[in-house]
Amino acid sequence: MNVMDISVVIPLYNEEGSLPQLMEEIHENTQKHDFSYEVIMIDDGSTDTSWEVVKNLQLKYPALKGLRFQRNYGKSAALHVGFQAAQGDVVITMDADLQDNPTEIKELYDMIMVQGLDLVSGWKKERHDPFSKTFPSKFFNALTRKVSGIKLNDFNCGLKAYKNEVVKNIEVYGEMHRYIPVMAQYAGFKKIGEKVVAHRERIHGKSKFSGLSRGVKGVLDLISLVLTQKYLKRPLHFFGFWGMIFMLIGGVALLYLLFVKIVWGEGISHRLPAMIFGSTSLLTGMVLFSIGLLGELIGRNSSIRNEYKIKEEIGEELVS
Numbered sequence: 001m002n003v004m005d006i007s008v009v010i011p012l013y014n015e016e017g018s019l020p021q022l023m024e025e026i027h028e029n030t031q032k033h034d035f036s037y038e039v040i041m042i043d044d045g046s047t048d049t050s051w052e053v054v055k056n057l058q059l060k061y062p063a064l065k066g067l068r069f070q071r072n073y074g075k076s077a078a079l080h081v082g083f084q085a086a087q088g089d090v091v092i093t094m095d096a097d098l099q100d101n102p103t104e105i106k107e108l109y110d111m112i113m114v115q116g117l118d119l120v121s122g123w124k125k126e127r128h129d130p131f132s133k134t135f136p137s138k139f140f141n142a143l144t145r146k147v148s149g150i151k152l153n154d155f156n157c158g159l160k161a162y163k164n165e166v167v168k169n170i171e172v173y174g175e176m177h178r179y180i181p182v183m184a185q186y187a188g189f190k191k192i193g194e195k196v197v198a199h200r201e202r203i204h205g206k207s208k209f210s211g212l213s214r215g216v217k218g219v220l221d222l223i224s225l226v227l228t229q230k231y232l233k234r235p236l237h238f239f240g241f242w243g244m245i246f247m248l249i250g251g252v253a254l255l256y257l258l259f260v261k262i263v264w265g266e267g268i269s270h271r272l273p274a275m276i277f278g279s280t281s282l283l284t285g286m287v288l289f290s291i292g293l294l295g296e297l298i299g300r301n302s303s304i305r306n307e308y309k310i311k312e313e314i315g316e317e318l319v320s
Contacts, residue, residue, distance in 0.1 A: 006030060006037040006109060007088030007164075011078030012096035013044045019053045023061055025102040033106050039064045040082045041096070045072035051312070058314050065315030073308050076177040081308065083167035089113065091167050095158035101198045108161035111193055118166050118189035121152050121181055122159035124199035140178075144222060148182045152194050155181055159197050163189070179222060239292030243285045250282030 008026055012019070023039065030037040041064065043051045054066040067081060079093065090112045094100035104122070111120045137156060144155050156178045170183045181192055257275055260266050 003036070004038060004088045005035040005090065006105065007082075007086035007091045008037065008039045008105075009079065009082035009086060009091060009093045010039065010041045010096050011044055011075050011082065011093075012041055012046065012050055013072065014046045014048045014050060015096040016046075016048045016050045016053050018096055018098045019050065019057060022096060022098055022102070023057050023064060026105070027061055027063070029102045029105050033109075035105075035109070037063055038087060040085055041066045042078035042082050043068040044074065044078045045069045055314055062315075066313065067310060068312040070309035070311045074175060076172045076175055077308050079177050079180075080172045081310075083170075083172065086164060086167060089164055091162045091164055093158060093160050093162075099199055100159040104159060104195070104197050108159075108195065111195065112161050112163055115193070116191065117193040118163050118191040119181060119184050120161040120193045120195055121154065122157040122197035123152070123154045123194050124157055125153070125196050126199060140222075144179065144182065147222060148179075148185065150181055150185060150192060152181060152192070154194075155179060157197070165189075239288045243287070243289030243292060245285065246281045246288060247285030250278045250280070250285060253278030254282065 010022070019041070026037075026039055039061070041054050043054060043066065045068075051066070051068050054064070054068075058064045058066060065085070067085075069077070082093070083091065090109050092105060092108055094102070100122070108120055111117050137154070141153060141155055145151060160180070162184075166184050166187070166189050169187050169189070170180065172180060172183070176183065185192065253274055257271060257278065260271070
């Protein structure tokens with residue numbers, strides 16, 4: 001058991017106007033319920049004065065710890081580093097734009113520590129976002145529910161709570177932050193709940209996530225997640241299975257042609273399409289099987305790693 005109740009992990013990028021109010025609200029709500037806490041702000045290469053604001057806030061709030069990336073790596077990178085550093089029994093993530101309300105902290109904490117859930121995902125049932133964000137969000141939430149079997153309405157809500165054990169046993173990389181509940185389920189943490197949370201309108205800055213490219217990346221990330229989580233440790237099970245299917249089909253086709261030639265004495269020149277089909281299937285199967293075998297060999301000697309250049313830290317050391 002950790003000696004700290006709550007870690008609040010906040011990725012941020014160009015949110016200079018929101019940070020003072022956000023930190024004040026977090027402090028007020030944790031102190032109101034007598035929680036021991038830390039706030040970990042990860043500046044993902046901001047180009048405004050966000051880092052200076054974080055440093056000034058740390059002078060007023062000793063519980064604040066900050067880390068600044070050398071450049072913009074993305075939200076998943078910031079969450080990965082924040083999860084590594086988090087010491088609290090419950091780890092709460094929230095966005096830095098003030099659209100997540102710190103008054104939710106107490107109930108999120110209770111859902112983990114009292115109700116015994118592994119992960120609680122916020123659901124912004126009433127949103128204050130434009131159609132360009134809400135429509136793609138609904139589509140990909142429906143797709144993720146179908147693929148994963150997890151009955152959540154809002155997989156991508158930034159406001160979530162986790163047992164510390166959960167964040168220490170998942171690896172967030174690329175742009176996989178959208179699918180953390182799916183990653184947690186694959187890691188064996190299946191007590192996943194949902195809480196309706198308030199969605200406040202943005203006051204400062206502008207949204208960093210919108211447009212068609214976000215939707216396309218979402219589909220690709222989901223496909224990548226399902227394949228890697230299921231077959232990362234055993235690629236031969238995936239590629240080898242389909243390789244054997246294709247080799248079986250190709251082998252049967254070619255054996256049939258050989259039987260026709262030897263037993264019936266028929267020429268096979270008029271069966272050229274069948275020969276091409278059989279040969280292509282056999283070769284395709286051999287290639288797929290080889291890819292799976294090569295993946296097994298590589299997988300035994302390598303692992304996914306997150307390495308990010310950290311420019312500056314404040315507060316206690318966060319990353320060893």
